[in-house]
Amino acid sequence: MAYARTPSSEIPIGTNHVRLQRAASRADVFPRLIAMQKQLRARNFAVFRISGAGLPGKRRLFCEMENWGGENAHFADLILGGYADALLDHIELSTLPLAWSGTEQVSFVEAFEFTPLLRRLPSEVTPFSGVAFPVRLGAMGNGYVIFTGGSFSLSSDLMIEHHVRSCHIMTDLLALDERRTVPAETLSEREVACLQLAGDGRISEEIAENLGLSVHTVNAYLGSATMKLDAVNRIQAIAKAIRLGYIH
Template sequence: MQKQLRARNFALLRISGGGLPGNRKLVCEIENWGQEDGGQLEMLIRSYGELMLDHIETSLFPVAWTGSDHMSFIEAQEFNPLLHHLPADVLPFSGLGFPIRLGAMGNGYVLFTASSLSLTSDLIVEQHLRSCQIMTDLLALDERRSAPAQTLSEREIACLQLAGDGRISEEIAENLGLSVHTVNAYLGSATMKLDAVNRIQAIAKAIRLGHIN
């Protein structure tokens, strides 16, 4: 993405604080500023953090700012009205940010900085969609890291797979040669192991964790 946009740096910022207005803040998850330019990212969050937090509550339009380097958005005039412009000349560098709102821990921004970005409307839309996918991948990685220590048994996985295919307990029991009571017991234990609130969430988590497809 960085190469396609001809950007110098990127960062993925996630909103932490449980959604409470007084506790919310932008936290960097991934960046390539490095030690030499690391202070610039802190400067960006300090300067625009509150404005970006307010913006994402009401809009998913990309944000842009022009720094003292006077960045130019090349070939994006038709998209310019849909960019939310932050105050100019606050930072020594310019940039573009894609807001992402996936709920709970999946809210934040993917940012790019450069002295000049070669943009078209199609490219902006494409990069916004890819930014959402990056956040989705990060959430999946978080889920894998926090996966419970207890592993699912083969029977639990088989019951979850069939349930995920839309089979009811009676059909699963007939398919696996088990009683309905045993099938429900396997599904219940799998739900607890996956720290899910119900069978549907257990199936969704099992898919994300790669247990079933």
């Protein structure tokens, strides 16, 4: 599996491009996870994120969203108890998906490249099978989108497609978090236009020519946008504007 780098994430490629509308709230994320669950023929899903990134001995997995509930509410504790260390170690080294089987079996169809990653735990630890899609978004937002269920089949194409979708889910959750900390003042149309062109690789002189502005004015717009986004430089401002949905 190959990966394409963006300013803030690693996205798997090799399948049809997945375009998803930005989530305006967490309520928008839940039905997308349900749709993925149904396509995978899984029974449940959970989103785990990592706190304490970059702090040795402080990293922890915590459950952000799930639909286990009821008699299965303890599944989060089972994953944290049986898989936490393996998941934390794996995401530091690789963004390939992980799968495991409990008393039930995971069936891989034409997905032989994933079979070496199959992790088996004793049935007394977890009775359910599952697949975990790791997502790395930098210092913040790292974690897993996990699906658990019975004996579901996973082809290579389906694994890749749902890894892409998992990256979108985690990116949206990070963006929603950041919106709560971004200054109330929003970006102006000119600031957005300058950031978009800068994100496309244009230098200030090219942006000025494209928008009919002076170089000084362009730099002023980029500077004010950087401050509004609470970024340390133009590159970070562009990455943050992408995550927040201002530019693409």
